[in-house]
Amino acid sequence: MRTARRVLWSSTIDTLDEYVRRRGGAGLEVARRADPEWLISTLEASGLRGRGGAGFPTGRKWRTMVENRSTLEPTTVVVNGAEGEPGTFKDRSIIRRCPYHVIEGAIIAALAVDADHIVFGMKKSFAREVTRMRSAVEEVVAAGWADRISFEVFEGPDEYLYGEETALLETIDGRYPFPRLAPPFRRGLERVSRRHAGAAPRTGLSSRVQLAGPQEFLTAPPALVDNVETLANVPRIMARGANWFRTLGTEQSPGTIVCTVTGASRRHGVGEVMMGTSLRKVIQMIGGGARRGHRIKAVLPGVANGIIPEDLLDTPVAYETMQAIGSGVGSGGFIVLDDTVDMVALSAGVSRFLGVESCGQCQPCKLTGLALSEDLRTISHSDAGDHHLEQAKARAGNVADRARCYLAHQHQVVLQSILSRYGQEFDDHVAGRIGPVEPYLIAELVDIVDGKAVVDERFAEKQPDWSYDESSTGKNPADRLGQNRFGEWSFRP
Ligand SMILES: Cc1cc2nc3c(=O)[nH]c(=O)nc-3n(C[C@H](O)[C@H](O)[C@H](O)COP(=O)(O)O)c2cc1C
Numbered sequence: 350m351r352t353a354r355r356v357l358w359s360s361t362i363d364t365l366d367e368y369v370r371r372r373g374g375a376g377l378e379v380a381r382r383a384d385p386e387w388l389i390s391t392l393e394a395s396g397l398r399g400r401g402g403a404g405f406p407t408g409r410k411w412r413t414m415v416e417n418r419s420t421l422e423p424t425t426v427v428v429n430g431a432e433g434e435p436g437t438f439k440d441r442s443i444i445r446r447c448p449y450h451v452i453e454g455a456i457i458a459a460l461a462v463d464a465d466h467i468v469f470g471m472k473k474s475f476a477r478e479v480t481r482m483r484s485a486v487e488e489v490v491a492a493g494w495a496d497r498i499s500f501e502v503f504e505g506p507d508e509y510l511y512g513e514e515t516a517l518l519e520t521i522d523g524r525y526p527f528p529r530l531a532p533p534f535r536r537g538l539e540r541v542s543r544r545h546a547g548a549a550p551r552t553g554l555s556s557r558v559q560l561a562g563p564q565e566f567l568t569a570p571p572a573l574v575d576n577v578e579t580l581a582n583v584p585r586i587m588a589r590g591a592n593w594f595r596t597l598g599t600e601q602s603p604g605t606i607v608c609t610v611t612g613a614s615r616r617h618g619v620g621e622v623m624m625g626t627s628l629r630k631v632i633q634m635i636g637g638g639a640r641r642g643h644r645i646k647a648v649l650p651g652v653a654n655g656i657i658p659e660d661l662l663d664t665p666v667a668y669e670t671m672q673a674i675g676s677g678v679g680s681g682g683f684i685v686l687d688d689t690v691d692m693v694a695l696s697a698g699v700s701r702f703l704g705v706e707s708c709g710q711c712q713p714c715k716l717t718g719l720a721l722s723e724d725l726r727t728i729s730h731s732d733a734g735d736h737h738l739e740q741a742k743a744r745a746g747n748v749a750d751r752a753r754c755y756l757a758h759q760h761q762v763v764l765q766s767i768l769s770r771y772g773q774e775f776d777d778h779v780a781g782r783i784g785p786v787e788p789y790l791i792a793e794l795v796d797i798v799d800g801k802a803v804v805d806e807r808f809a810e811k812q813p814d815w816s817y818d819e820s821s822t823g824k825n826p827a828d829r830l831g832q833n834r835f836g837e838w839s840f841r842p
């Protein structure tokens with residue numbers, strides 16, 4: 350069994366010169382000579398799908414940007430490097446080994462959609478990757494790769510929602526990471542959209558963006574948001590062609606995917622595999638399979654898709670096949686669960702993560718989400734009656750009501766999948782046949798060191814109001830709507 354080598358380089362590329370010696374820059378050369386229509390059709394023909402989680406066709410997204418460009422202001426390219434999905438560490442791994450193909454892909458995107466500004470949306474706490482990206486951008490600029498384009502490496506907060514693309518734009522614009530009610534394409538950064546009107550920077554609400562009138566729609570430029578791994582694929586597609594890209598992967602999910610394996614596997618790590626490789630093989634190749642003396646019980650593909658029980662591990666990792674079993678590829682982060690894992694404790698951990706990270710703009714998502722996580726904690730403590738379980742099922746059914754963004758749907762999808770597949774364990778806790786267990790810690794990854802994932806343990810102290818105080822104020826994070834961050838959006842002390 351071999352891993353693939355398209356976007357996760359086998360060794361670290363330290364300088365732009367070294368990158369060029371390894372044929373880096375060839376995609377940009379082709380792109381400079383081509384017209385935007387050729388770039389977009391090539392990307393469409395390649396079938397590349399976004400690796401940030403949703404698997405949306407990247408070429409189609411670029412075309413939508415061009416079709417909805419502003420007549421007055423250029424588009425902006427935003428590279429989503431927020432990487433907050435629990436169990437995922439692939440974007441940081443890609444940047445650590447080679448930031449240059451991410452930058453090259455972003456420049457090609459800028460040429461295709463006629464953008465003059467590229468923002469790398471990263472997290473302040475990703476100090477190592479931020480430093481690496483900054484120096485790589487300086488080298489690229491000094492080498493004259495992008496004379497007409499300006500660059501910004503933005504250091505955002507640790508909040509999970511910061512990675513949601515409209516919240517990412519909000520944060521870069523100077524507000525809190527609260528999702529917008531989104532149009533099908535993204536209207537972009539206020540700095541740009543207000544410039545032509547000579548207006549002062551807006552100090553207000555994300556709702557103003559959502560309520561932007563027809564006039565602003567014509568003038569405000571779109572922002573193209575693509576994930577780090579998505580863009581890392583672009584240079585070679587341009588240099589070698591769409592058909593080359595399709596030589597690996599499946600018809601509907603061409604190419605490779607960079608996966609992270611953590612949890613109850615022998616080792617933790619990141620590796621690139623062909624799309625269509627079975628999940629069992631992915632876990633074997635990257636994680637070495639189950640720990641000695643244990644068997645795999647299930648796999649959790651992050652907190653956005655349904656749980657995958659052991660009997661479905663032979664499913665190919667591809668968008669269409671994972672969807673067919675009621676799950677999804679997500680961002681390729683697979684948390685292995687073995688026979689020691691209590692599924693009620695797992696569901697309580699997932700529910701706490703999503704309840705706490707919810708911003709509270711939609712009441713069911715925050716209030717029902719937190720109440721659901723409390724129900725599940727009570728059940729995991731074997732301190733519950735039948736009504737707790739009935740209540741939890743009902744809450745899982747309406748946590749996503751009137752939700753503005755996908756986070757609430759994630760809560761519903763993941764919880765309902767665990768409840769339906771492992772209902773017996775919930776019944777056993779309620780009946781006292783299983784003793785009390787503490788909720789499983791589900792949180793973002795800080796690093797993977799010597800084959801061992803470092804999970805953000807401080808998340809255990811994070812309050813629903815996003816503070817790290819001893820108790821929560823009871824307020825929603827979204828109660829800050831209307832305030833600007835001015836540097837104080839980092840909620841961690
Ligand atoms: C709650 C939430 C968190 C997300 N976090 C990330 C993230 O950390 N990184 C990312 O690339 N996409 C994240 N996404 C997906 C983005 O909204 C968006 O779909 C993606 O950046 C688009 O890029 P792609 O088409 O290249 O995948 C998140 C989505 C949601 C709903």
Ligand code: SF4
Nearest residue numbers: 708709710711714754
């Ligand atoms: S669905 Fe949840 S996370 Fe998304 S905007 Fe509404 S409250 Fe915030």
